Amino acid sequence: ARIDVDLSDATAISDELYGLFYEDINHAADGGLYAELVQNRSFEFSAADEGSYHPLTAWQVTGTAAVADEHPLNDANPSYLSAAAGTAIVNAGYNTGMAFADGDDYDLSVWASADAPTELRVALLDADGNPLSATEKIRVKGNGQWKRYEAELTADADATTGRLAVTTTGAADLDMVSLFPEDTYRGRENGLRADLAELIADLDPGFLRFPGGCIVNTGSFDPDSRERAYNWKDTVGPVEERPTNHNFWGYNQSYGLGYFEYFQFAEDIGAEPLPVVPVGVTGCGDSAEITDPEELDRWVQDTLDLIEFANGPVTSEWGSVRASMGHRKPFGLEKIGLGNEEYKEQYYANYPAFQDAIREAYPDIEIVANSGVDDTGDVFDRSWEFAREQGADLVDEHYYNSPEWFFSNNERYDSYDRQGPHVFVGEYASRSNTWWSALSEASYLTGIERNGDVVDMASYAPLLSNIDYVDWAPDMIWFDNHRTVKSASYEVQHLFANNAGDEVLASTLDASPIASPDIAGGIGLATWNTAATYDDVTVTGADGAPLFADDFADGAADWTVGGNTAGVWEAADGAYSQTALVEDARSTAGSADWSNYTLELQATKTAG
């Protein structure tokens, strides 16, 4: 092979090209990056959120206790536990329990209220109830007022099935029962799990896009709903004043990891913060829309307030909230995303109100609009045209696709318009956590770098997945309550981000292109989508023997179709078996339209 390089033809590569997409999906926050060990610390879980939930989810009570709401801690946190004397409550955390390390300290806090002076006894336990720490005593005042109490517990053994026990000696009301490892990332209070945060920081990210993803703009716009679209104001201030929210991915968020913590984390890892806010239209299959101008104005104002929270002086209303949380200096917000995968008419109707208000109040802030790219990478609506008309600075493209798609679309951006908005590839992944997928991502990134004059930023998605709460795969980093696993895709991101060049030089390669693996040679992989152009597909092995033929027009008759369902075919001569996997049965058009599925065929030679 021969590579010719033109030293006089250089294209600059954005110095924030490689960044992060963080979404609270797969329990990425609670039970994940957010270091809180107690699940349902505020007794707010309810069957109204999730069928399997109840106010004592993750708690075991020995004695007499009931969830009450007569004298709540505050309006955002209406439920608490009213416990009789001599009651023990034990929290099981996430996964197999809480992970403790021998000799490490754990910070306990609890809000309590009692009518007579009393004591709480707190300790770490193993799953069988044996102590893993000394028991500490907390003296509770008897004035009937809520007050926050603290204790430090030191683990005297390693454990991965640990528990936290709080025992009353007299009657007491309890709320916000919380336990953090003292050793959070950078030692921050209300902080992040150090091992996960360090893996993320090691990626040397240029930016951090947060908080989603679908959770940004799914649910209801009614502030009293139990499943609300993400409003950043729910997530700042004292943690006990942040409401619990049921999210799109089917579990409750404490919002303990909220906007302040996201900005702080971005700063800690040297990444530019890139928040995404809803613009009054739900996506990801949800249908709520804001059409009332007054209601829309409130969300526009919330967006302006967010910019003030991030960048405003400490004398401003929201800058002072930031300062009260411990960060007087502005966070230096430069970009904001308006909407996540919003391709509806109401998006086009609502977006200008947000963009106009931001441009007027903060002309230097760059605005990221949405792009309607489907799973084949094709733009399927007028979003790009709209972003151009509006003069958006960037457009956020998302696509999840097969390794072959990534290999064969290396030139995607070569022909992109250089005059319009720049590209933010806000979410992409090759659909598996295999080496082959990671290689296809690496190959694709060379095309992105080559187009550094139009692609400013790119982030793999999703970032995190707790192995016991998987909503979506593949993911970049996997974890349980004490271990982390880097995927092959993580290694690709790490390699590219930590070795990013300043410019790419024009080059030509004289060599055979990477071919798809040989299907008949053992295990192979062929991928296509079921767009009309793929009607009448025939797959043949290297020896020319027919592996499989089908007319996709009658798809369902020959294929077993459904979410990740496998179908098996015998070739006419019995020489092969083939397995087709419907990799993602999610239809981007919100219907079961065949043209929106991507199919992968894995063929194994079994005989002949």
Ligand code: AHR
């Ligand atoms: O990354 C997982 C999901 O994929 C995101 O929430 C959404 O934006 C996309 O559809």
